[in-house]
Amino acid sequence: MQTMLLTVHDIRQIVAAMGIQTLMREMINALENAFRCYDPLTTQVPARAGFSYDQPFTGLLEWMPVLVHGQTVTVKMVGYHPHNPDQHELPTILSSIGTYDVRTGQLLALMDGTFLTALRTGAASGLAASYLAHPDSRVMGIVGAGAQAVTQLHAVAELFAIQKVCIYDVDKSATASFMNRTRFLGIPVQVMADDQLDELVRSADILCTATSTAIGSPPVFADTVTKPWLHINAIGSDFPGKTELPLTLVERAIVHPDFTEQALKEGESQRLVVDALGPPLYEVVQAPDKYAAERERLTIFDSTGWALEDAVAAELLLSHARRLQLGQTLHIQHTSTDPLNPYDFS
Numbered sequence: 172m173q174t175m176l177l178t179v180h181d182i183r184q185i186v187a188a189m190g191i192q193t194l195m196r197e198m199i200n201a202l203e204n205a206f207r208c209y210d211p212l213t214t215q216v217p218a219r220a221g222f223s224y225d226q227p228f229t230g231l232l233e234w235m236p237v238l239v240h241g242q243t244v245t246v247k248m249v250g251y252h253p254h255n256p257d258q259h260e261l262p263t264i265l266s267s268i269g270t271y272d273v274r275t276g277q278l279l280a281l282m283d284g285t286f287l288t289a290l291r292t293g294a295a296s297g298l299a300a301s302y303l304a305h306p307d308s309r310v311m312g313i314v315g316a317g318a319q320a321v322t323q324l325h326a327v328a329e330l331f332a333i334q335k336v337c338i339y340d341v342d343k344s345a346t347a348s349f350m351n352r353t354r355f356l357g358i359p360v361q362v363m364a365d366d367q368l369d370e371l372v373r374s375a376d377i378l379c380t381a382t383s384t385a386i387g388s389p390p391v392f393a394d395t396v397t398k399p400w401l402h403i404n405a406i407g408s409d410f411p412g413k414t415e416l417p418l419t420l421v422e423r424a425i426v427h428p429d430f431t432e433q434a435l436k437e438g439e440s441q442r443l444v445v446d447a448l449g450p451p452l453y454e455v456v457q458a459p460d461k462y463a464a465e466r467e468r469l470t471i472f473d474s475t476g477w478a479l480e481d482a483v484a485a486e487l488l489l490s491h492a493r494r495l496q497l498g499q500t501l502h503i504q505h506t507s508t509d510p511l512n513p514y515d516f517s
């Protein structure tokens with residue numbers, strides 16, 4: 172019995188073979204298809220659970236499972252350690268994904284989840300914008316210039332003719348390097364100073380908040396006059412007590428969570444009652460005409476990170492690995508010729 176192992180080396184080869192633009196486009200398409208076909212009777216996605224800690228380090232480790240009945244369970248383990256970039260030269264978000272066969276419980280595949288988390292989180296925001304943002308959106312604003320900001324811009328730029336991105340971060344080294352990290356997109360980047368944050372919000376057609384703001388911190392920008400059709404991808408609010416947007420703005424917007432049950436605990440929606448929310452994004456994807464008028468309105472995609480997105484991302488990568496004959500097959504789980512004897516290693 173073999174397990175397919177996909178390492179960073181394999182992912183690098185897949186990206187090289189496909190091109191990152193094609194891969195992002197495929198990720199968006201795969202998510203759109205999964206959202207359109209999503210049926211809770213056949214695919215079970217419980218809210219994630221995990222451990223959070225303040226001492227001796229600040230961090231969070233969570234597990235995010237998905238059951239596709241009769242087929243697989245996919246589980247992502249994801250860590251959030253906001254001091255990683257400064258203290259350990261590591262990404263804030265580190266992750267790995269395992270896929271199991273529900274017929275036998277066998278571990279089918281194990282792979283990096285850090286790249287996939289960034290790819291799918293960007294793709295989900297791009298997908299949300301493609302259904303909820305104004306079709307003529309040209310200016311994107313981003314608050315928080317870390318790892319996720321790259322894929323947030325990339326996915327939106329795949330779907331809209333973005334002519335300018337305005338970026339703000341409390342850490343000026345993050346904004347300084349953002350231009351290099353997104354140069355491949357060829358979009359002019361305007362770095363905004365502290366006193367230009369209001370201008371960033373006012374000028375945006377599509378806004379993304381992707382900060383590592385601390386629990387209980389004030390909003391990452393003050394409420395202001397926005398374009399009437401502003402669409403916001405709020406991705407950094409993903410833990411109880413951790414929110415990014417001004418409550419007054421959230422209250423006058425139409426809010427579509429990725430996963431309502433989880434968003435009510437962890438997302439911008441944690442400050443709202445369920446009746447104040449719009450339906451989750453997959454329902455918008457399943458009935459686009461019903462929500463088309465929202466492209467002229469203030470909308471928020473409350474993205475906490477839906478485990479279904481990870482299962483879709485893992486399957487996309489595995490399909491490319493199989494096609495390109497990448498990855499290693501390893502005998503990780505103990506099986507022997509005598510299934511009744513755990514001491515038999517024959």
Ligand SMILES: NC(=O)c1ccc[n+]([C@@H]2O[C@H](COP(=O)([O-])OP(=O)(O)OC[C@H]3O[C@@H](n4cnc5c(N)ncnc54)[C@H](O)[C@@H]3O)[C@@H](O)[C@H]2O)c1
Nearest residue numbers: 263315317318319340341342345381382383407474475476
């Ligand atoms: N919704 C999802 O599916 C999803 C997926 C991945 C990450 N996330 C969340 O997205 C956020 C960003 O993740 P990342 O990997 O880019 O982290 P990161 O550490 O690479 O970047 C975060 C950036 O936010 C900046 N920042 C912190 N407070 C700020 C503030 N008040 N104003 C402006 N900038 C501020 C930091 O200086 C840093 O550069 C995290 O909160 C993470 O939990 C959500």
